[in-house]
Amino acid sequence: MKEFDYRRAPDVTGAVGLLAGEPEARFLGGGTNLVDLMKSGVERPALLVDLRELPLDRIESTADGGLRIGATVTNSDLAAHPDVRRRFPALSQAVLAGASGQLRNMATVGGNLLQRTRCGYFTDVSGPCNKRVPGSGCPAVDGEHHNHAILGASGRCVAVHPSDMGVALTAFDARVAYETLDGPGEMPLTDLYLPVGDTPHRETALPPGALITHVTLPAAPVAAESRYRKVRERASYAFAIGSVAATLDIGDGHVREARLALGAVASHPWRARAAEAVLTGAPAVGATFAAAADAELAAARPLPDNGYKVPLMRNLIVSVLTELAEGGAR
Template sequence: MKDFGYLAAADVATAVREIRPGAKFLGGGTNLVDLMREGVESPDTVIDISRLPLTGIDTGPDGTVRIGALVRNSDLAAHPMIRARFPMLAQAVLMGASGQLRNMATVGGNLLQRTRCPYFYDGTLPCNKREPGSGCAAIGGFNRMHAILGTSESCIATHPSDMCVALAALDATVEVESVRGTRRIPLLDFHRLPGDTPHVETALEPDELITAVELPANPVAALSRYRKVRDRASYAFALVSVAAALRVEDGRVAAVRLALGGVAAKPWRAVEAERVLTGAPATDAEFDRAAGAELAQAVPQSANGFKIELAKRTITATLRRLAEGTPA
């Protein structure tokens, strides 16, 4: 690890004033420190924002929930209001990483997680995320864990976050701050698909700091579930995950929210599946049909074609449980 400068920011204004090319913000550090140890990230300066007053979870008059960027993942998952109004979010956080990491990791840092693709971490192999223009070793390599949606010829890495999949289904908005003022970015626009520039992963400008995440009031979210399929029951990234919320009236789907993880280059909102389901009978046949419509655009690699069927079955199973009124 190369030498770097350290600054502890006393307030948001100081933090955004000091950020510059070559500097990185440090919240919980659960991803950044690993990347620095591996030589993937090598900032000249680390700006410690862990003491900033961004740790609240508050509800506005219109029911919108504002989650501070430095709320710890463990605190988010344990919050009674989050568990009651957005159970899929609490479940997603609890299924991510270990208890020790959740105690350190922050909401803002979770949004900025970088891929866990092994080629990204291996400096001896080409990776367009790590070194633009060098190539993608995962294409034609070992790609069992890689993406089947939203990929490009430059990158097939998956986005690693569980929390962000739930936020995608919940129509979250990311609040950011810079010396120019406050900006709000819809979560669905925050993460970028790789295209020809997979190293540009978010819509965040280099001088912006994430200050909060906002969740709109949405009654359908109260009956929701996060389901994660992985190789082992703890401390493993998703092969496929599904964040789903469902409201059924008179046997038909009145409202649905659906997002996928483990299969895409970003948290994947299943827009086509939602379109097919809205107004349709709440039956396994319709759930299967919607899942198939969403996965029709999948582009499998040499070792991950199984994810298509696995994703379809996970979508159907999750929606079935919700239709039965059993989210847990």
């Protein structure tokens, strides 16, 4: 591991200033992703700016009935918070599905959203990877890719984003607030992640040196009956091979509103807009749910060894929506 300097940020402005003063600096939250990447040689920062003492560790209700979640809130505190469990249960379920208890106690909200892919080629510095070394190639296309993307990928990169939390936040129209030397900014979470295209090394739309300060969830009464379902290769702690965050508002047997996001299928949490369009206004029955899944997955472009994800995701979407519909009918 490369030697590095370590500084504790005195406040948000000071944190941003410390990073601006050192081009090879990185913000340090819980370190559950960054430190691993430092050990493998993927990340080689000259300075770590520790954020854990900043006043960004609170979850507060907003005036419109939503939630404001600080960037240094731990995953454990987020999952256990009574307002999260009551108003956005899928978010709590996603966080609890996302890691071991030890990791949840350390990992932070901001760090979770910015964590990098777990693709084995990305973490192996002895070989090529367009995300790590632009222009070097993507060996996963012709190599090991059984858990890689089926939506929104390109020939330059087929890795998936590993966040469970991000999938639920995407379904609920979360917004990301950040601070820069020029002042604060905000964007929808769906705009945070850049398309893979020809530049997979450019992962987010955050301005250079920006610090995420909090995530806002707007009020969404429909989210109170939401679900998160994750499929993984073993029952213990593991990354998803497919996941769904969803909620339905049903009246008179028809879907009045639908929210749906998918995980482990793309380079970012995937908002299922095509499926939502099919669901809205349609009868809340199995045939509608299957048609919605098919509409979303029509854009899937699987590789030879991950084509199983298409029927897996179809079945998962239908199962979760059916469960929600049956719950809403009671």
